[in-house]
Every structure is written in C-alpha cells, then in structure tokens.
Amino acid sequence: MVRDLDFAIELNGFEIVRDDDGLAMSSCNAYLSPEEREKALxxxxxxxxxKSVAEKDRLVNCRELKNSVIxxxxxxxxxxxYVEIVDxxxxxxxxxxxxxxxxxxxxWKVRLIDNMEINV
Structure with a gap:
C-alpha cells in the first residue's frame, strides 16, 4: 500500500518477537489466564x-495447510x-x-494475531 499510494515513508520488516513458549509477544497476552495462554500456544x-509440512513436501496445497491450522x-x-494464506x-x-x-x-475474549512466512 505504501508503494501503491507513493507514501514518503520507509517500512522495515522485522521478525516477530516471541516468548520462550512461542507465543507472539503482545500487550494482549496480559489478559490471558494461564489456561487461555496454554490454548493460545x-x-x-x-x-x-x-510451515514445516510445506517446506518439507515442496508441493504446497494451501487449502490443506489452511485447514490444518484451523x-x-x-x-x-x-x-x-480468519486464517489465510497470502502472497x-x-x-x-x-x-x-x-x-x-x-x-x-x-x-476467550482476547484477540490474538500471528503470522508466519513459508518459503517453498
């Protein structure tokens, strides 16, 4: 969108920072009970x-990957x-x-967002 609308800004992408258990760090995590945090993992x-299946098999069926996540x-x-596999x-x-x-x-009542890059 920045490129399409010719905004005079630069976007820098970074890896998602995760807690030791793999949950993406977010201020929303503070609202999770221990049981909810376990589910969020x-x-x-x-x-x-x-990602592991896609990178191992190299023949990616995005619908199957999406369904497995869901x-x-x-x-x-x-x-x-939502779960979506996108370009x-x-x-x-x-x-x-x-x-x-x-x-x-x-x-429960906490909205969590995460994503992962898959290179196939």
Missing amino acids: SINQSLSKA QAIHEAGGRID QESLEAVEERHCCVLCCCLV
Whole structure:
C-alpha cells in the first residue's frame, strides 16, 4: 500500500518477537489466564507445523495447510476470525508459491494475531 499510494515513508520488516513458549509477544497476552495462554500456544504450534509440512513436501496445497491450522486452533478451544494464506507482497490469497500464513483468533475474549512466512 505504501508503494501503491507513493507514501514518503520507509517500512522495515522485522521478525516477530516471541516468548520462550512461542507465543507472539503482545500487550494482549496480559489478559490471558494461564489456561487461555496454554490454548493460545496452539496458534504458533499450528503455524509452525504448516510451515514445516510445506517446506518439507515442496508441493504446497494451501487449502490443506489452511485447514490444518484451523483444525488445530479449534481443537485447542480458540475461535477463529480468519486464517489465510497470502502472497508476501500483495497479500492476495494464493494456492501455491512463496506465501505467508496469517491468523487471527479469539482465546476467550482476547484477540490474538500471528503470522508466519513459508518459503517453498
């Protein structure tokens, strides 16, 4: 969007900072009970598993990856707002190639957002 609208700013991307258990650091984490935090770990775990499968197999079926992330978070008790696999540049949904998995879900009343880059 910055490039498309010719904004005179520079964006710098950085790796997500995570706690030792893998949960993306956020001020929202303070609102999680210990049980909710345990459920929230399913977000990073499911994204990591999808990344591992995609990078190992090299034949990426994005629909299957997306469904595996959704299933894992549901099984842990999270309510999903969205899970999408998108192109890293355009953020448009993709079926294959270099992509990024975006995830947003609710753990009890706390909205958590995470993403993970997949290079295939």
